[in-house]
Structures are given as C-alpha cells and as structure tokens.
Amino acid sequence: MTDIPTDVAVLDDDADFAASVARMLGRRGFRAQGHVLPATLLAALSAGNIACVVTDIQMGDADGFAVARHVRRLAPATALVFMTAWPTTSHAVDAVRRHGGLDYLEKPVDEGRLAEAVRAGIDWSREAHRIAAATASLTPREREVFDLLVRGHSNKEVAARLAISARTVEDHRAAIMTKTRTNGLAELIALSRDGV
C-alpha cells in the first residue's frame, strides 16, 4: 500500500496563488505542490504520487476542464477539485457531472472547505486505487464474469452467455470474492460502482 499516492497538486496560472494554496494545504498536513503550467502538472502526475488535483478553470490559454480530461486519462484514480474566479451554474454542473470533480470553489476560496475537499479527494483516490488494484488481479475470464454479475445476471445466465457451465461460473465467482476481498454480490456491485 506504500505506493498509493497522497500528494496534492495545485494548478493556477497565477503563480502566487498556486504557491499560496499549496503552502496553506501544507500547513494543514497535506503534501502539496503549486503548478503554473498544465504541462508540469501532467508531468508530475505521470510520476505517480498525486492523489488530488486542485485546478483553476480559466487560465490564460489553458482550460481547467481540458486539464481535467488529461488527468482522467493519465491517472483515473486522481481526485479533482475545481476553483474559479468566474463562477457559472453551467460550469459548476460540468465540473461535478462531466469531470467528476469533488467540489467547485469560488475565489476567494474558503480555506476550510478546500481542505475538506482535498481530504475527501485523497480518501476517494485511496479507495479508487484499492478497487483498481483489486479488480486488476482478476483474469480476463474472471473480469467477464465480474462484469455480468454486477449487472444483475444470475449464475445460470452468466454461464449461458459465456458458454461455460454454471459450476465454472461459481468457481470464478469464488475467486473474484477472494481477490477483491468482498463478501457477497452486494459488495461486488458496490465495488463496481465505486470503481473507476
């Protein structure tokens, strides 16, 4: 578990503000780094220790939502928190629904709320990594069985669809439970819904 990311990256084209937020988060116990350019953030993300990205939405030539899409592609288990000095309802909705943001903060930001969002983001990232790790150990066939089970199909239906015996499905199901440390179909479904 030591390789699960815990760092926070703050992206804002105002270098002073990015540094200020990073320092503020540092004082609250987070390991945070400020970034001015999306490229340096994405490079840091590739290094693999960022759990949460706090990004401005409108930055000079860059678009915070475009950065969010890159982050999702590069590291799906990274939490996103958005900030803006130009809040709009449509942006707020997009931030949460389309880009999976945990919060949408208006500048000047509320420190407590930002810290809370970052903390929730790191927790979410940790859980996402755990789920990703759990499902990553499944074999391709187990993954197929897993996908059908969490969609509500019975063992018989899974067997019919995959052209295998019901007994084999039961074996796969037991293996999936063991690997994902779940106990029953309800937890499996919960795992699939929390997963990234």
Next chain:
Amino acid sequence: MSSGIQRRGRGGLGRTLRGADVSLLVAYAAAFAALHHVARLWGGSGYFSLWYPAAGLRFAVLWRRGVRMTPGLMMAEVLTDMATGLVPWHGPEALHDIAGACRSSLVSGAVLGALQALGARHPESALSSPMRFGLAAILAPTLNALMVVPFDWLFPRPLVPSQSVPALMISLSSFVTGDVLGILMVAPALLWLTDLADAPRPMRLPPARDVAEAAGVLALGAAVTSGLAHAGLGVQAAPHLLAGAWVGLRFGRVGAWFAILVQALMLLPWSAMSLDYPHRLELHLGIASVVVVTWIAGTFTDAQTAARADLDRRNRMLFQAERLKTLRAMSVAVIHEISQPLATLAIEASHLNASCAGLDPDLAESAKLVDRKARHLSEMVRRLRRFGGRDVDKPSPLPLETVVRTARQIVGPELLRSGSRIEMAPIPADCIVQAQEIELTQALVNLLRNAITASTRADPPATAIGLTVQSDALSAAIEVSNAPISHAAAHDVSNGMGIGLAIARTIIEAHGGALTRHDGPDRVRFVVELPLVPMAIA
C-alpha cells in the same frame, strides 16, 4: 382647463346615484332650463336652435361624473321639460316627447361609455386622452341626430304628419351644429372651472407675446371676413377657420378654446340677424367647422406636447438605465479583477494571523486585523458577484453597437492612461445578437483590455487598436486588433494578461459563438463570431 378634460369620467351605468349627485342634478335641472331658454335666441323655422349650450352642460357632467349619471340626467331633463311646459304630462304626444327628451342623455352616455371602454382597451390609440374628448364632442351630437328617426319610428307622433326628407335633413343638420357648438364652447370651460374648484391653484397668465400673436391672427381673420361681407360675398367662416387652426396649433387647447369663444362671439351675432334659413344654416355649418378645426388643432398640439414630454421622460429613464447597466458591467469586471489577488491575500492573511498568535501583542493584533479585513473583503466580493451576476442579466436581442459602445466607455480611462486609441469603423445597425449584455460586454472589454496592454508593450510602440464589426446574413464578426507584443515583454506575465482571454472565450462560446486568433505579419487579431438574430424576430 386641459387637466379637467384629461380627467375622464368615472363609473359605469350600473352604479347607482350617490347623495351628492342628487344636489348636482337639481342644479343641473335649473341650469339646463336656463340654457335651453337662451338657445331659443338662435332658433328658427324647422329647427330649435343653432347654438345649444345645454348640450355642453350635459356633456361636462357626463365627462366629469361618469356615464353612471345618464339615468339621472335623463330624469332631470324630462322633469325640467315637463315643468317648463315643453313636454306634456299626458296626452297622445307625451310618450314621443318624453322619449325625445331622454334620447340626448342616453346617446351621449352611450358614446362616452363606448369611447371610455375602447380607450381602456387600446390605450395607445387616438382614443386616449386628449383626443377622446374631441371625438366624443363630435360623435355624441352626430349619433344623437341619427337616432331621431328611429326614436320617431318607435314613438310616433299621432297628431303630426311626418316631415319631408329635405325638411328633416335641415332639421337634423341644425341639430348637430347646435350641439357641437354648445359642447365645444361650454364643456371645456365648465370642466376647467370644476377642476379649479377641486384643486385650487394660482392662475398662470399666458405670455403677452402669445396673447398678442393670437389676438392679431384672430383680428386678421375677422377683418377678412368683414371685408368679404362688405363686398357682398356673405359671411364667410373660412378666414376664421384658418385663424382658429393657427391659434390651436400654436397654443394648444387653452388657446383654442379662447379662440372658439372669440370667434363665436364675432360670428353668432350675424346669425341672430334676420337671415333666411339657407344662409343661417350655411353660416352655422361654417361656425361648426371653425370650432371643430380649432379644437382639433389645439388637441393635436397638446397631444404632441404630451407625447414629447413622455418621450423626454422615457429618454431620461433609458439614459439612467444605460448608466446603471454600464455601472453593473463595470462592477462585475472589477469584482473579477480583484478576486484573484484577494484570494491569495486572504490565504496569506489567515496564515499570518495564525503564525502571530504567540508573538508581540501589537503584531498579533495587526495580523488579526488584516485577516479579518481580508475575510470581510472576500465575503463582500462573493456577495457583490451574486448581486451583479448573470441571474439578473437575461438573454435578449441586443444590438452589437450597444455592446461596443459600452465596452468602449468602460475601457475609456485605460485608453487615456496608456495613450492608446481605438480606431473604429461604423457598426452596421442590423447586427442584433441574442445575448446577456453584461457578459458579452465583459468579453469585449477583456479583449480590448488585452489589446491596450499589448499596444503599450509593442516594439516599436503602437497606440492604435483596431475594432471592426462585419456581418453577413447569419453571423457577425467583431475583430479586435493590435500591434504584436515585443519579444522581451512576451515572457513577462506580471500584468495578468491572458485571464481575460479565457473568460472571453467562455462567454462567447456560451453565446453560441467562437473566439479565434488570426495573426497577420504586423497585427494580432482576435475575432469574435456570433450568430445574428433574424431581423424578423429582432
């Protein structure tokens, strides 16, 4: 007098008479009898009178007290006529004469009620004040005359043979002439007097120059008429008509009424002489024309004056609204500009406050104060943003010319400071976009602001910023151009350039448009493309 006429009669026929109305009706009956008697002076063979001031009295009461007075007036007139012997109490002609006595009030009340209802339904039409009074003054007598024959058919006179058609026409035209003259000469004066009694106010005499002009014009008309009469051409009303139109157009209804009074005083004595019927009728038709034209001219002038005053008032309100909108756009821009540095300041102030907790009390107090003020300012910015935000800025058809003009005003001080200038071509008037005005103005302000900053840092220095608007059938393109920034300055981001561009792009895309950059060899060009609202909709 004019305000008295503008105050429209209240109440409908359905309302009952009030206690105060009874005393009014008693006074009305007495005045009606007197005026009816006076009218006999202008009577003749085959007609009752060519000047009937009692019609003016009736009209004034209905106008001021409302058409609900109609039944009361009918009753008062019938009883008066019976008391004076004009209408028999009984006998074969009683029903006919009573119906005839009721007819005038009934028709006048119906005309006023109809015009009142139509005016309420179409407030911007010619049925609105002050034209309604003029229309009612002409329509009521005309309809009253037209109802004579139907009433005679419903309530025939058994002992009197029917009139010949020519005799009937002469009688009815005299009837209309007498009532129109009576209404236009008496009703305005009565309404003015009652208005003055309701709300006493100091008399304001007209300027002597105006009085002299009106008197001169009327005297000229009288002189020409007199000259024509002495030349054996008869009493011609045309010179008076021109004089009355002049006075009415120049001085409104008050001037028109005095002109009518003067002209009637000059012309009516002619009709009191021994004239044969055709000449008298011709003279009175001429007088009626003079009175109607003079009154309509005065009414038209007053209506025009009122419309001009209303337009001035609306223009002032519009100017005020424009200023408020500009102010709001500026406040939104200011809020945005300060929120970014304030966000940093608030965080650092909070940290400073926490760090100074155990230090020198004076230092700690200062840090605490700075933190409190920063938090207060942050809350104020959030509140102001909500106040000036887009919730109050609904999308509406908006001329691009307005957007450009407002944006130009907002960046005016920055232009002055930087020594830059905006070179603009005329903006097509048909460029209408569906937009939130504050936001779109903000987008253009941001582009202009960036262009101003870039111009000051160009190498060689350049001060001209280009701003053009072009359109085709479907879209408009606003181009903001400036000299390119120098290579050395390109890496200096201390002035915050770029933020405005992102916001401008967001706003423009939210309006269904696009912001693109088309650089030339010596110019940086940003082009805002926006869809136009079809003219039929705009």
